[in-house]
Amino acid sequence: MTTVPVSFSVNGTPYDLHVEPRRLLSDALRHDLRLTGTHVGCEHGVCGACTVLVDGDPVRSCLLFAVTLDGAEITTVEGCCAPSGGMGPVQQAFHECHALQCGFCTPGFVTTVTAYLCDHRDPTRAEAREAVSGNLCRCTGYVNIVSAVQRAAELTAGLTAEDRS
C-alpha cells in the first residue's frame, strides 16, 4: 500500500513520517515512533487507554488515522513527565495515591487528567470522579484514581506557585 507523508510533533519533538493512510495514530506512536507508553485496550474508542493530547485536547489515538494529524502538537504520557525526566505532578499523584495496579490504563488517565487540570484547578471529589469517568480501569475500582486527581491538582498548584515565585 502507498504511504503518505505527515508531519507532527510529539512531546515537543518534530517528526516527518511516511505512513499508510490507514495507519492508526496509536500504531504510529507505538510502533513507528516507539513511544509505547500509549496503550491500546480496545481499539474501538471506549477504554481510553490510548488517550493522547492533540493540541492540548484529549483524544483517542485508536480512532484517528495518523495522516490526519499533519501539523498537530501531540502529547503522550511520556510527555507528562517532569522536565527532569522524573514523574510529573499527575504521575506523582498516581504513585502517591496507589492509583494504579497493572498500569495498563494509567497512561490514558494521566493524559486525561493532565488536560482536565489545565482548566479545573481545584476539583471536588465528585468533579474528580466525573473527570475520569470516560476511562476504563479493570484493576483499581477507581477509588484511588479519584483521590489522585485531587492530589494532582494540589501538586500542580504547588508547581505553578513555585513558577510564579
Place this chain on the structure above:
Amino acid sequence: MTTRLFGERVPRVEDPRLVTGNGRFLDDLGHDALEAAFVRSPHAHARIVDIDVSEALDVEGLVAIYTYDDLDGRTGEALPLLIPHPTLTHGRTPHALARDEVNHVGEAVVMVVATSRYVAEDAAERVRVEYDFLPAVVGIEAARAAEELVHDDVPGNLAARMVQQTGDADAAVDAAPNLLELDLEIERSASMPLEGKGVLARWDPDDESLLVHTSTQTSTSVRQALAAKLGLPVDRVEVVTPDVGGGFGVKIVHPWPEEILVPWAAIRLGRPVKWTEDRREHFVSSAHERGQLHHVRVGYDDEGVLAGLSVRFWHDNGAYVPYGLIVPIITSTQLLGPYKPGVYRVEFDSLYTNTVLVTPYRGAGRPQGCYVMERVMDAIAAERGIDRTVVRERNFIRPEEMPYDHGLIFQDGRPLLYDSGDYPATLAKLKKLVGWDGFEAYREQARAEGRRVGIGLACYVEGTGVGPYEGGHIRVETDGTVVVSTGLTTQGQGHRTMLAQIVADELGVPFDRVRVTTGDTRRFKYAVGTFASRTAVMSGSAVALTARSVRDKALTIAAEALEVDVEDLEVVDGHVRVKGSPSSSIDLGAVAVLSNPLRYAFDEAAARATQFAAPADPEKPPVGPGEQPGLEGSDYYSPPRSTFANGMHAVVVETDPDTAEIRVLRYCVVHDCGTLVNPMLVEGQIHGGVAQGVGGALYERMEYAPDGQLLNASFMDFLMPYASEVPEVEIDHLVTPSPLNPLGVKGAGEAGVIPGAAAIASAIEDAEGLTITRMPISPSELFALRAAHRKETP
C-alpha cells in the same frame, strides 16, 4: 534500628516506570517481529469442509499461512487437560488450530503470519473456509436437555458429574421443621483485563534456544508445556512475563493455542513472531466464567438454624475443559461460607455448550457459591421474620470451633479445613461500619423524600494460598544489592513491593537495596503460578524462609571475619554488626565478597576476595565441605493445605421508583486476610474486586444469541463499570493470623469480588420487597420483576 516494613503502606516500586510510560507490556516488545493474525470461526458449531487460501497468497507482505494440516508432531495433538479429575469422565480440549470441527465462535482455524498485523489481517480476510453447519448448544437449559450434542462422543453434554456429601442431607432437610426450595441463576461474565493476551517468540538457531514472552499468569508452566509440545529439551526454552496488564484468572490457562503456534511459527520461519490479541478476539476466544443454575433445598429450625442443605447445580463449562473442574469444585465447597450447613450434599453437572470455554475469573466459582448461600440466608430470614444478620450469626462457625473440618474435599484435593477466623467479630464490625441497626431510621427518612433505599449484606470464606509450593532465590551482590526472584508471575498486584518488604525485614537491609523479579524462567525455574490469592502466602513465605537462610549464611561468614560468635551478631541496615558494639561491623556487600574466594582481581572488591587475600588456614580448602561460594540461597514453602480468609460486605442501594435504575450508595467491607504485609496494596485489591463485583451484579454479562453468536463482544456493549458506576469503598480490617505459614498471612487478591452479587441482590430485595433469584440484574429486569410482583400480589 531498621524500621520494620511488614505492615507498612510502602509506596510501590513498580510505579515510576508505569506512570511515565516506561512499562514494557507484550506489545511494547518485538517491533521488528513478524506479526500473526488468526482466521477464527464465525460459527458456533460446524464441520470444516474446506479451507482455500489461494486469494490470500497474493497479499504483499504475507509470509506464511498455516492450517491444522501443517501442525507437525505434538503440536497437532489436542491441547492438554491441565487438571484431570476422576469425575471428569469426558474431558475434551481444543487443538491449537481447529482440526475438522469448530465448537464456538472465535475458535482459531487458520494462522496467518505477515510483515505487520495490518497485512496479516488483509490476508486473513481473504482466506475462505467452507463450513457444514451443526446445531449449536447454547445455555445451560439446552445443554442439559441434550437434544443436540456439542461433542458427538459426549452423551448428555456431560463432562463431569460430581457429588460430595457429609450424610443424608435430603433426609435431614425433610425431617427439619421448615423447608425452602430455591432456584437461582447467575450469568456469564469474564475477567476482561485491559490488556489482552499476547505472545512474542524468538528462536536463536545458533544457540538452538527459544525465548518466549507471553502475557501469562504462569511462565514456568508455559515453559514446560512449550518444551513438550514443540519437542524441545526444556533447558532450551525460557519464558518471560513482561509487564502484564491484568489477568484476573484468564491468563492462568495455558498453553493457549497462540502460545504454541507463535513459537512454533518462529522456529519454522527462523524469525521473531508476535501476536497481540485484540479486544474482539479476547471476547470470543479467551475464557469466560460464572454461568450456573442452582436448585437448593434447605431445612432449618424455627430459629433459622440449618439442619440440612442439599444443592444441585449445573455449570456451563463452554466448549472445552482444559482447566478441569476447578470452578464448580470451588463453588460446591466454598458455597458453605462461614456457616455450618447441618448435613450437606452437593451434586453438580459440568456441561458442554458451543460457547467460549469457562475457566477461573477472580473469585473462581466462589461468587456463585456465595450468592447461593446468601440468598438462602435471606430467604430463611424473610420466611422466619428474623433479622438477616441474626440468621447468619446463628449459623456461623464459632471461633472456638476452629480449626473447622467440613468433611469435604477442597479444590487442592485436601480436606476443606478452615484454619482460623472470627466470624461473629467480623459481622459485629460490619454492622457498626455500615450502621446496620440505624438503617430503618434512614429508610424512613429516605421514604419521606420519596426515595427508595435498601441494605444488604453477604459473607464469604475464601480458601487462599493453595499449594503445592512456591520458591524464592536471593543473592546479595558485592555492592550490597539484594536480588530476589520468585517464579510466579505478577499482573499488577504490586508483588515486587510486597516481596521486597518481606525480604528487607527478614534480611535486615534497606528497602531500596532489594530488587525483585517475578515470572522469568531464566531466573527461577520452579513455580506454580499466580491464582487463588496465593502470592503473599506462597511466595511471601518462600522469600521469607530464603532470606532467613541467606541471613544465617551471612552471619556465619561475618562471624569468622569479625572473630566473634554468630550469636553475638545482628544484621541492621545492611550491616552485620556486633550486638551492643555497632562500630565493629561489616556490610553485607563485603560479606558477599568474602563468600566467594576468587582467583582474579578485576576490581577493588574482587581484589579483597582473591584466594591470596584472606588470611585463610592453609590446611583448609577455600570453599569448605558443605559450603558454596556466593551469599545466596533458595528455599521453598509448601503448606499442608490452604488457608482460609473471610470477609463480609454490606451495601446500601437506591432504586428509582419510576425508572428502576439501581444505584449503589454505600459499599462497606470488613475483611480478614490474616496479617497484612502492605495494607495499601490489600485495600487496592479490595477496591478492584468490589468494582468487579458491582459490575458482575449490575452490568456485565455475556449475551449469547441462541445460535451461539456473542452479541456484545465489545466494550461498547459489555458494560464494565466506569468511575461513574463504582461507589466509594469503606473498609475495616480484622486480623486473624493464619497458623499455617511463617508470616501469618492469608490471600487477598480475589476477596473483593466474591460477595458483590450476593450483597447487592440482598439490598435490592430489601429496597423493593420482592424476591431476586437471578443476577446480574438490569433496570429493565427490575422493572419487569416489579410488574410481575404487582400481578402476583394485587
